[in-house]
Each structure stands twice: as C-alpha cells, then as structure tokens.
Amino acid sequence: MSDRALQDAVIRAIVDAPFRASPEWRDRKLVDPDRLERYARFVARHFYHERIVHFFKYSRALARVTGRRPEAVPRDPAFDAFLPGAVLGSRATARLVAGLVTAYVRDGGPYPAIPYLDDLLAYEEAMMVVEAGPRVWRDGTEPKGAGSGEQYPPARVEGTAFLELGHDLPAVLPQLLQPWTEVPRAPVRATRLLVARSRHGRVAVVRPDESTARVLQLADGTRTADELARVAGLGPGDLDAALQGLFELGAVRFSAGS
Amino acid sequence: MALSIGAFYNPHLGAELVQAAGIDHLAMADPPRADDRHWPAIRERYTLLLHDYLGQLSEPLDERSIQRARDLATLYRTPWVAEHFQCLHTEDGTYNLNYVFPPLYTDEFLERFVANAGVLKARLDQPLVMENIPGFFDVRASQMPEPVWLRRFFERTGTGFLLDLPHVWLEAHYQGRRPDAWLAEFPLEHVVELHVAGVETDDDLRGPWIAPAEPDDRMLEFLALALQRCPQAKAVTFDAFSPSLTADVLFRSVERIRAAL
Numbered sequence: 001m002s003d004r005a006l007q008d009a010v011i012r013a014i015v016d017a018p019f020r021a022s023p024e025w026r027d028r029k030l031v032d033p034d035r036l037e038r039y040a041r042f043v044a045r046h047f048y049h050e051r052i053v054h055f056f057k058y059s060r061a062l063a064r065v066t067g068r069r070p071e072a073v074p075r076d077p078a079f080d081a082f083l084p085g086a087v088l089g090s091r092a093t094a095r096l097v098a099g100l101v102t103a104y105v106r107d108g109g110p111y112p113a114i115p116y117l118d119d120l121l122a123y124e125e126a127m128m129v130v131e132a133g134p135r136v137w138r139d140g141t142e143p144k145g146a147g148s149g150e151q152y153p154p155a156r157v158e159g160t161a162f163l164e165l166g167h168d169l170p171a172v173l174p175q176l177l178q179p180w181t182e183v184p185r186a187p188v189r190a191t192r193l194l195v196a197r198s199r200h201g202r203v204a205v206v207r208p209d210e211s212t213a214r215v216l217q218l219a220d221g222t223r224t225a226d227e228l229a230r231v232a233g234l235g236p237g238d239l240d241a242a243l244q245g246l247f248e249l250g251a252v253r254f255s256a257g258s
Numbered sequence: 259m260a261l262s263i264g265a266f267y268n269p270h271l272g273a274e275l276v277q278a279a280g281i282d283h284l285a286m287a288d289p290p291r292a293d294d295r296h297w298p299a300i301r302e303r304y305t306l307l308l309h310d311y312l313g314q315l316s317e318p319l320d321e322r323s324i325q326r327a328r329d330l331a332t333l334y335r336t337p338w339v340a341e342h343f344q345c346l347h348t349e350d351g352t353y354n355l356n357y358v359f360p361p362l363y364t365d366e367f368l369e370r371f372v373a374n375a376g377v378l379k380a381r382l383d384q385p386l387v388m389e390n391i392p393g394f395f396d397v398r399a400s401q402m403p404e405p406v407w408l409r410r411f412f413e414r415t416g417t418g419f420l421l422d423l424p425h426v427w428l429e430a431h432y433q434g435r436r437p438d439a440w441l442a443e444f445p446l447e448h449v450v451e452l453h454v455a456g457v458e459t460d461d462d463l464r465g466p467w468i469a470p471a472e473p474d475d476r477m478l479e480f481l482a483l484a485l486q487r488c489p490q491a492k493a494v495t496f497d498a499f500s501p502s503l504t505a506d507v508l509f510r511s512v513e514r515i516r517a518a519l
Contacts, residue, residue, distance in 0.1 A: 003366035004316065006399050008348040010362075015353045035395035042394075042462035047356050053501075089354050134352045138313070139320040 014040045015088035045074045047088045048097050055128040058120055059105050061176045065183055068108040070101045091159060094132035098125040116167035116186040123169055126161045126195045127203055133159055135201040152254035154228060154243055155221030160251045163193040196251035204249050215242045219252050262305065262492060263516050265508055266499040272296030274505040276303065281512055285309040286334055287499045306334035315374040316345040316361055324381050331384055338385045338450060340420050343371065360391040363400040363407040372414050379417060387418035387450050392425035394432060394463065405443035418450035422497065423484055424457055424468055427477065431466060437480055449488035453497035454481045454515060470498035472511045478518035485519060
C-alpha cells in the first residue's frame with residue numbers, strides 16, 4: 001500500500017465511525033485508538049458546527065424569536081448519540097444532523113410570528129443534505145457538456161432536490177439577514193425550488209420553469225436527448241437550453257453508461 | 259527591517275479595523291465578500307497577506323486553483339503566498355476532514371510536496387511560504403520526525419517557513435516534551451512569518467487546542483524566544499479568524515504581541 005493510500009485510510013478512520021470500529025482498521029494498529037476517537041469526535045463537532053452555521057443561518061437570524069440557536073445542536077447529547085454511526089460528509093449523516101437541527105428548532109414552538117418556519121426548515125435541511133457527498137477537489141477531465149446529449153443520455157445527479165413550498169421563501173430570505181424589528185413576512189404563494197450542487201461542492205437554488213422541471217424529472221439516464229425532447233414536448237433549442245442550465249447548476253450529468 | 263505585526267482580516271470587525279492603529283498587516287483567509295463595504299478601505303490601508311486554502315500539495319494543484327491563487331495574490335498585492343502542510347481529503351474526494359491535518363512524514367509524501375510546491379512556486383510572482391500543521395496523534399507509518407521532514411522540504415524547495423507557534427506548542431504538550439526543546443528541532447532559519455494565538459481546553463480532546471483566543475503570557479514568552487532564533491522573520495500575525503472573535507480580543511492581542519517583542 002502506498003503512503004498516500006495509508007493517509008487516505010487515516011482520514012477515513014477519522015470521518016467514518018463504523019470503519020474506525022472495524023477490525024479492518026483496528027487490526028492495523030496505526031494510531032492510538034483513544035487519541036483517534038477523541039480527535040474524531042472533535043472533528044465531527046467542528047464539521048457539523050460549520051455546516052449548521054452556514055446552512056441554517058436564517059433560522060439563526062430568527063433565534064431571537066424562537067430562542068433556539070441551531071449551532072447549539074453539536075453540543076446536544078442527541079448529537080453525541082449519533083456519533084458512533086456517523087460518516088462525516090455523507091448524505092445520510094447530513095440528513096440525520098439536519099433532522100436534529102429542525103427538531104430542535106421546532107420543539108421550541110409554536111411560533112405564530114413565523115408561519116413559514118416549516119418551509120424555511122425544509123429549505124435549510126435540503127441545502128445541507130444536497131451539499132453532502134463526494135466532491136471534485138481537482139479538475140481533471142472536464143465533464144461532458146449539454147452538447148453531449150445526443151451521445152450520452154442526461155441523468156439527474158443524485159441528491160438534486162425539488163422543494164414544494166407554501167411560501168415564497170426567496171422573497172424573504174435576504175430580509176432575515178438584515179436588521180429587523182418585526183419578523184419579515186413571506187408571501188403565501190406555492191413555490192417550487194430546485195436545489196443542486198456543482199461538482200466542486202457549490203450549492204445553488206433556482207426557481208425552475210415548467211420545461212426545466214419536466215426535463216429534470218424525465219432525465220433518468222436511459223433516455224437520449226431526442227427521446228427526452230419528444231416525451232417532454234420540447235423543441236431541440238428549448239431542450240438544449242434547459243439541459244445546459246441544469247448542467248451548469250450540477251443537476252444533470254451526461255452518463256456514458258457502464 | 260522592522261518586524262510587521264498584524265492579524266487576520268475578520269470581516270465582521272471591518273469597521274473597527276478600518277479605523278485601527280497599531281496593526282501593520284492583515285492576513286486574508288477568505289476572499290472579500292461582494293457586500294463587504296469595508297473591503298476597499300482595508301485594501302487601501304493595509305499590507306495584505308494571502309493565506310487562503312489554495313489546495314493540498316499532496317496532489318498537483320489544477321489550473322483553476324493556480325489561477326485562483328494568482329488572482330488573489332494580485333488582488334491583495336501580497337508580499338508572499340501561504341499554504342499549509344496538509345492532506346485533509348482522500349485522493350478520490352470521498353472523505354474530507356474539513357479541518358487542517360498533516361500528511362504522513364514519509365519520503366513518498368516529501369517527494370509529493372516538493373514536486374507540487376515547486377510547480378506552484380514557479381507559477382506565482384511572489385515567494386511561497388508553507389505553514390506547519392499540528393498532529394494530535396502519531397501515525398506509526400511516519401518515517402521521520404516532523405522537523406526533519408520540514409527541513410528537507412525547505413532545503414529542496416527554497417520556500418519560506420510560516421511557523422505556527424501554537425501548533426508547535428500543542429505538539430510538545432501532547433508528546434510530553436518541553437516546547438522550547440521541540441521548537442529547537444525545527445528549521446527556524448527558513449522562517450519568514452510567525453503565527454501566534456491562544457489555546458483553550460477542548461472537551462473532546464480533553465486538553466488544549468487551537469482557539470481564536472488571546473495568547474497568554476506563556477505563549478508570548480514562547481514567541482519572544484522563537485523570534486530570537488528566526489533571523490529571517492519579517493512578520494508576526496495574531497492567528498484568529500472566527501465570527502466569534504471580538505474587536506477587544508483582536509486589538510489587545512496585537513498590542514500584547516507588540517509589547518512582548
């Protein structure tokens with residue numbers, strides 16, 4: 001095994017609790033297990049504290065109404081309880097931690113002054129979950145762009161999420177981060193949002209138009225671009241535009257099949 | 259040449275930093291935000307040091323990362339560019355610590371860092387400096403002590419050394435060694451910049467660790483000792499970058515650093 005591979009094993013042992021507990025790791029006796037466990041817990045708390053502060057910043061801004069600061073969760077016993085199964089950066093663990101945060105904020109309620117709180121928590125949770133998963137740290141071969149649709153069937157990227165909300169959250173979010181005395185209101189309006197992550201880990205939210213949403217729902221990696229256009233009822237130009245937008249967002253990839 | 263004493267640019271303290279006296283430089287951990295209204299005055303007023311995450315040099319930086327480093331160096335007009343001796347994500351990107359973490363101190367990693375730092379250095383218009391990263395535990399696969407590995411790296415690359423003193427202090431603590439004796443093993447003749455900050459007890463680690471806190475007298479004495487052994491040092495930076503950092507702590511720390519020297 002190369003030293004680089006060994007370093008990877010050490011990194012994995014820190015972030016992947018089940019691996020850390022496995023004979024595969026423990027039998028190597030590379031690191032003092034007590035020191036490793038202490039460090040792993042430290043890193044886990046740091047890892048999710050940063051993400052909670054970032055993704056739940058709107059709930060944080062509302063903490064003077066709710067009395068619940070999301071960043072308190074990594075110091076909660078409930079967080080400690082899930083650490084033995086945690087894999088930092090995985091979608092499953094992100095979902096668990098985000099669930100702890102939303103439950104913590106909700107439990108302080110009800111909050112009549114924030115009728116859109118459920119929508120907001122769903123939005124923040126989706127952001128955190130979509131951000132999780134392996135990412136590209138270095139560019140190598142560039143991914144195939146939308147022009148590759150004829151050769152490679154477009155496929156929705158795993159983790160890409162639609163949100164169906166009862167309030168127009170994007171209209172209120174910037175106001176929450178500004179100084180306010182009365183809780184800013186969100187218009188009551190059915191709102192669909194698309195949350196996706198680029199290969200490099202940047203999370204973006206857009207309001208998809210009907211054709212974009214339709215294309216994404218149909219892009220399952222088996223239909224070619226021609227087939228997709230036919231089923232979605234789109235002309236080639238409209239389809240290309242929709243695919244290009246989704247590709248840049250990180251919501252679709254062009255699968256070479258394997 | 260006078261030693262430059264500075265801190266990190268903490269954007270939430272932008273208003274205070276624009277007006278501050280007694281700070282010679284600011285290190286930049288993140289690019290300025292588009293909505294940072296203090297940034298133009300900060301850029302105008304201070305010498306800025308590029309201290310961002312550019313990439314881990316266990317692998318070659320890609321063209322996008324090198325161009326980003328060059329762009330930031332130009333924006334900041336930085337006298338040198340800093341990176342870390344770190345390897346914090348797996349090669350395939352599946353696992354990521356999101357926290358500084360040192361490489362194994364082996365010949366293979368030395369070759370990797372020497373080669374990749376050499377490529378980066380050749381693409382920069384400013385000198386490259388590299389910062390030591392603390393280990394909380396030893397990995398039995400390492401082949402040499404960290405100071406030996408660092409010395410070989412600096413001798414082969416001609417890059418500068420950004421000596422993080424709390425990192426050295428913490429390693430000495432967890433190895434049960436005297437900090438001054440451990441420090442003496444490092445290649446201090448290559449030091450260009452020093453970082454100093456406080457440490458605080460962490461419940462998970464059950465001991466002290468890096469914190470955005472004021473350095474205590476013991477750490478400042480350690481700084482004074484280190485500087486006597488770093489003949490090429492040009493700057494000392496209070497190493498605290500956190501939304502929880504207060505203006506009081508930042509300014510008092512810089513003042514106390516200056517007084518200690």
